[in-house]
Amino acid sequence: MTQLNEKLTLKQIEAIIEEMSIDGALNKLYAFKEEYGTKVDKLIVKYEKKKLQWEKEFKRFEDMRRYEKEAYSEGVKYIAGIDEAGRGPLAGPVVAAAVILPENVFINGLNDSKKLSEKQREKLFSEITEKAVAYEVGIVDEKIIDELNILNATKVAMEIAVESLKVKPDLLLIDSVKLDSLKIPQKSIIKGDSLSISIAAASIIAKVTRDRLLEEMDSIYPEYGFKKHKGYGTKEHIEAIRKFGICPIHRVSFTKNFTL
Structure with a gap:
């Protein structure tokens, strides 16, 4: 665990991923999990839900096409x-x-x-x-x-x-x-x-x-x-x-x- 990552708060982690794509954010969160453990689980759940919502919306959109x-x-x-x-x-x-x-x-x-x-x-x-x-x-x-x-x-x-x-x-x-x-x-x-x-x-x-x-x-x-x-x-x-x-x-x- 690096000294830099020891100083990151959950809010700081979320700030890092908020401009990423959903898949990019999840990849980053799973990388953080190796060092932070359960601390990032809430964010992972949040972004997994976002991914499901996006997939549902994309399917609806494709049906309308x-x-x-x-x-x-x-x-x-x-x-x-x-x-x-x-x-x-x-x-x-x-x-x-x-x-x-x-x-x-x-x-x-x-x-x-x-x-x-x-x-x-x-x-x-x-x-x-x-x-x-x-x-x-x-x-x-x-x-x-x-x-x-x-x-x-x-x-x-x-x-x-x-x-x-x-x-x-x-x-x-x-x-x-x-x-x-x-x-x-x-x-x-x-x-x-x-x-x-x-x-x-x-x-x-x-x-x-x-x-x-x-x-x-x-x-x-x-x-x-x-x-x-x-x-x-x-x-x-x-x-x-x-x-x-x-x-x-x-x-x-x-x-x-x-x-x-």
Whole structure:
């Protein structure tokens, strides 16, 4: 046992391994165990649990890549995942996103935006936008929604997102709908945001983008509480509509039952 190692505390040992990969940290800890014995057992248990969690997450991620892997095996190069946020709210736009991820990407925690917290979505938004080959959003406002209906407005937003991409996709993976106006091979996947990493990435980009827009609207129309409910039909929101009437970003076709 060296004099240096005699002076290392458990906290110091953890500081040494915290920037390492999980496997690297475990290898280092087992090396320390030869000199420290049971003193490092708690850290070994901690990192063995981390390894199991990582392996479970990697398997989940690989399961969500099955549509992408199938397409790559058929010679497809660029896959765009497409999803939207904001079909159900009483106010604000519908926002769609198109995201092309690199073939061998791994993004820890990537999932359907509805299964994630706001903090998780914000973190993943940064990682997706950093790692993506290309991404774009399409925004269709409440006036067009009232004119076209929400399904057709959603399709327009998706088309805008796809057509804005700086890299032309060879295949579109779309959550639930089909975009007949786009002459690009495509596959509509029910609940695709839980089954495809590309669609899941698009769901996060669309959701975070729309939430940020509604937070901006909250400062303009503070009486409606948009920052809290993002335009959805909560009890608080409906009561505000009944009290103050609708504002310019409300969807008339969605709110007519709440106004006199």
